[in-house]
Amino acid sequence: MNIVLFRRDLRVEDNRAVAAAFVAGAPVIAVYISTPAQWQQHCLSPMQADLIERRLKALREELSQFETPMIFIECLDFDSGNQWLVEFCIKQRIEQVFFNREYEVNELRRDEDLVRQLNKNKIQSQSFDDKCVFSPGSIKNRQGSYYKVFTPFKNEWMKRLLVGGEMTQPFMRAEPKPKPKLNIDIEGEFDLELTQAEIALNYPKMDSRSWHSDSEAIQEVLNDFCINKSCDYQQNRDFPSVDGTSQLSPYLAIGALSARQCIRALLYYSRGNVTKGGDIWLSELAWRDFYTHLLVAMPKLSMNKAFLDWECKVAWSGDRNHFQNWAKGQTGYPIVDAAMRQLNTTGWMHNRLRMIVASFLTKDLHIDWREGERYFMSRLIDGDFAANNGGWQWSASTGCDAQPYFRIFNPTSQGEKFDSDTRFITHWIPELKPVPVKLRHKPWSWDQAESLDYPPPIVDHKVEREITLGMYKEAKG
Known part of the structure; x- marks a missing residue:
């Protein structure tokens, strides 16, 4: 047995x-x-x-x-x-x-x-x-080491999906399905009870019924994305009010779905001719592999350490009150607050918004990225250590192939760009509905702002940006 x-x-x-x-x-x-x-x-x-x-x-x-x-x-x-x-x-x-x-x-x-x-x-x-499409350690550079930059990693990753210039899946053959094995004899009355015991986690739980739990329904979500959404993925994925993402990350995080299944479905429904949108989505799957491969290459990433050694010199100076404002969605910056309220309510956050709120926490509030990493894991229904750690270090400019430290998202302009009609922010912050649409991303500029049940900005982005630049320059030496 x-x-x-x-x-x-x-x-x-x-x-x-x-x-x-x-x-x-x-x-x-x-x-x-x-x-x-x-x-x-x-x-x-x-x-x-x-x-x-x-x-x-x-x-x-x-x-x-x-x-x-x-x-x-x-x-x-x-x-x-x-x-x-x-x-x-x-x-x-x-x-x-x-x-x-x-x-x-x-x-x-x-x-x-x-x-x-x-x-x-x-x-x-x-x-x-x-877990990965390609086993950790199997994709190496010419020096025989792991990739420290995503693009060449992705290029090599994609090559392994390419045969004769077209997307195929010779290596992607599904594992054979199980066949029944009868006559199992588990000794002992107590042990027999184990096979019939109720499955009930002795752990705090929040209702997840808006997400599927049976395989057929999860497969239908995957099929629907591949058939109806993947071709427009590159156009729609950055706009949180648009249903343009795959919504598969919770299933990938707990292994109810494999990345290989995702790729096979995309290749099947595209008949091997993957669209630009499908190609961008494949890149997102490659990012998941990239961050998991890094965990194996750099064990310190699992031990509260940054990828870049100079990060230990960054003088994180943010205070606890600001962290609580951020966590509750009460910073006074609508796109940040709407994103955090979405997370706290649904357990999920749009990927563009994850970058915005992470940048805000680390570079506007100067709070250690580890605080945000832990908070996300404590709320996310799709929490995956490698992806979450990689995303936070990317935003904080402390990780492998992270955004440059001087690239600091302006939360107001990010909101105006990716939620121009304010549908997303007014859904999560109904207090802003009285504000004229053109002012909703900066409600403090409305002449009746004092009448709102919404806080003014807790920090001045322009001021904090300059502080951040000095903070990182000093750490890098």
Whole structure:
């Protein structure tokens, strides 16, 4: 009997560990270990926790179609989770454990410890690279090192999708689907109860029902994007009031969908002739790989360290009150506040807005990017450590291939450019509806601004910009 261990790969379809476990020949038991204390340390958001719980319930039902029981068990942290799993394997005479790798430092240490304990007890294990389109470390520059700039990484990444000048997917063959393995005998009454125990995460949760949890519905979202939205993606993706993004990031974050599935769907519906919009969307998937590859190449990124060493000299001087204003959407800058209110309410934020609010926190309020990184993870339904860390360091100009430190978004002009009709800001800040449209991105300039139930700007962007330039120049030396 074998075990397939689920983590952030909550799908049966196109799952390398699942495929290998079923191909191995022995009956398979699925196991998911909840570790609430570890999640608390990692700032797992309540909305993502709710989505994970709902997805686990759907996954158990999907696995039942393959006569595969699923054990849900709660352990305090990674160490106790490993201890339970090894003891279970010994008791049930498990032959092999199959799992997909995770790349953050704590997760890598967890898996090294697990393999060591399994080996000690003569239990085999197999691990797989499943998260990325191309395995971390497999895309290198001419010097045999990892890429420190995204564009050449993307170019090499794209080459691997190209054959004969056209998009094809010879390497993208889906993993074989499981086949039923009958007659599983789990010893002991208690252990049998584990396969029937209710899936309920002992962790704070927020309602995630606006997002799907079953595979068919998630696949339909992907298909709809590829058929109806991808061709206009480059035109619509920057405008938060337009439904122009894929809305797939929550499913990618918990592994309910793989990046390979996304690429296969795009190639299928475009018949291999990917549009400009589709090409831009592929670049976004390449960014996800890029940031995950960096985690493996630079373990310090998982340890609260910046990619650029001089970042430790930046004199982050922002105060806690300003952070609270930012977090609540009460800065007096409408595009920033609307974005933060969207995040706090829905657990999701438009990508353009993520850059704007991150720039504002670090370069207008001079608050350490780590504070924003943690806050995002504590709220995002699509929280993914590598992507979130990479995005924050890009905005703070401290990361790999980040925007130059002197590039500082003006929150007012960004709002005017990407929400010119103010549909987005008035949806999230209805207090601004009395303000004339042409003044809504700078409501403080309205002659009746004092009548609004909306704060004036907490800082002067022009002043803070100059402070930021000096702060970074001093840090760089």
